[in-house]
Amino acid sequence: MTDVCVHGLGHVGLPTAAVLAHEGYDVCGFDVDGSRVERIRGDDPAVDGSAELSAFVREALDGSLRVSTDPASAAVHVVCVPTPLADGPEPTADLSMVEAAGRTVADLLRAGDAVVLESTVPPGTTVGPFADALAGSGLAVGDDFRLAYAPETVAPGNVLAELRANDRVVGGVDDASAAAARDLYAGFTDGEVRVAASPTAAEFAKLAQNTYRDVNIALANEFARAAAAYDVDARDTIALANAHPRVDIHSPGPGVGGHCIPVDPWFLAAGADMELVRRARAVNDGMTEYVAELVADALGDRSPDGARVAVCGVAYKPGVADARNSPGRRVGQVLEAGGTDVTYHDPFVAAADVTTHLESALSGADAAAFTTGHGRYAEVDPERAAAAMDGTGAVDAVGVLDRRAWRAAGVDLRVV
Incomplete structure (x- = not known):
């Protein structure tokens, strides 16, 4: 049996x-x-x-x-x-x-x-x-x-x-x-x-875990946008704040992907009045548009309509091939809706429109957006990347690049 x-x-x-x-x-x-x-x-x-x-x-x-x-x-x-x-x-x-x-x-x-x-x-x-x-x-x-x-x-x-x-x-x-x-x-x-105590309590506990993470990521994303308004570096200041023993702020980014964190809060909120949860979902989903705006700004005088942008990172998190609810994909779709020609790159994701060769993705690009924190992106030679691109603008939405090295290579780098 x-x-x-x-x-x-x-x-x-x-x-x-x-x-x-x-x-x-x-x-x-x-x-x-x-x-x-x-x-x-x-x-x-x-x-x-x-x-x-x-x-x-x-x-x-x-x-x-x-x-x-x-x-x-x-x-x-x-x-x-x-x-x-x-x-x-x-x-x-x-x-x-x-x-x-x-x-x-x-x-x-x-x-x-x-x-x-x-x-x-x-x-x-x-x-x-x-x-x-x-x-x-x-x-x-x-x-x-x-x-x-x-x-x-x-x-x-x-x-x-x-x-x-x-x-x-x-x-x-x-x-x-x-x-x-x-x-x-x-x-x-x-x-x-x-x-x-019951199956319902166990169901609630699972949803609470991922809702907690979603809300805290939303706070980090709010800090990132506020830091830009105050002209301070969001990641540096979050690191300073996290030096406090009772503070553990999450990292900002281009949104939340995967099957769990962007989905589970809706399961919890469906049967209860949870305005904070709904607001957090709106904040995190809104980061897609925010990153796309940073990319458009990085194009300088070039109009997004007709420009070529390399979106580097289709997996929803570093080191995996899982592209469910991909923030990088959503950023690319926003740009494409505005007439931008988007080339997708990811070293792990196998898809017909995704290349695994980074230099070919960057070749001739007017700007690049790094939307997944793959370790391989941290190892990219900024001089070679800058030489491959036509433009000089880039957006690091996940804090994976060496900011000083990329800017020293002549790249106008914006960091979420």
Whole structure:
């Protein structure tokens, strides 16, 4: 009998399935996307470009992990499907995939099984829409099967380490459900497994973590814009402020990317009056326009309409290939809407319109914008970069460049 069936083989589900298999569980990894399943079975199964993760998944596939477009009955079902934002006057969670996964589990559920939802969801989802979908099994939640919520906590680029080391939070509909989830995660993490009072409390805790980060990034971005108005260096002054033992201001930037931080606050605010959260979202989203304005200013006398700009950085954070909700992409789109010819560069992101050759991206550019803090950008020779460009303007939206060296090379550098 299958020990665990993991529903959803994306950025979280596939590594989770592989870790469980390495711990000795008999694991079925299920996904409705047949092309994804075939890719996982192929030569490069990782979803984030990590060679380490690819090798780890291949080892699991050679052992007790199998992947399929057919779900399996199992003692434990772990659901890791996406929860994107739905369109509307204000963004809300699209729970269609969570509910579909619940119906799939319901068709397989047997008395004594346990179900754990990991997908990031609004408070009340586990005991509400997800439990409603599971009701199709004819079994009673709590009495006949265990139900818990255990939010994922991993970051792209460091998934395996964080799966094994991070603390986890679990919340069950009753003590037995919480214990079943706690035992599952305690079996493969070195971190502490903390038991919340309920699934809703665990859902809230996950959203609070990323909302905290979003609000603090918004404050840093407000400081950056205010520093420009006062003609002081934002990053230097933030570093001075952070010398205080009770101050830890985040770093400003071109906006917030990835699947979690720009999304989760909306899940939390949807059911409560949270004006600060909404304002923080507006501030962070507004940094796209602000950086585009800095680029237009860096063009000098050249009109943005018809100018050529290199946007360097499409991944949403340094060192990864994940371009979901990419701030760099959004900056480029704002420039393109104004008639600018944009060339995208990123050393990690594979896309038809993204080059991995920096000098070709900079060649003939009237200005450049660095929108991801990849370490490789810090190593760029400013003299060579300046020689490749037609213009002399550049914007460092992430604080990755050596300001003195770039300005000494004749580049009119603006820093967020």
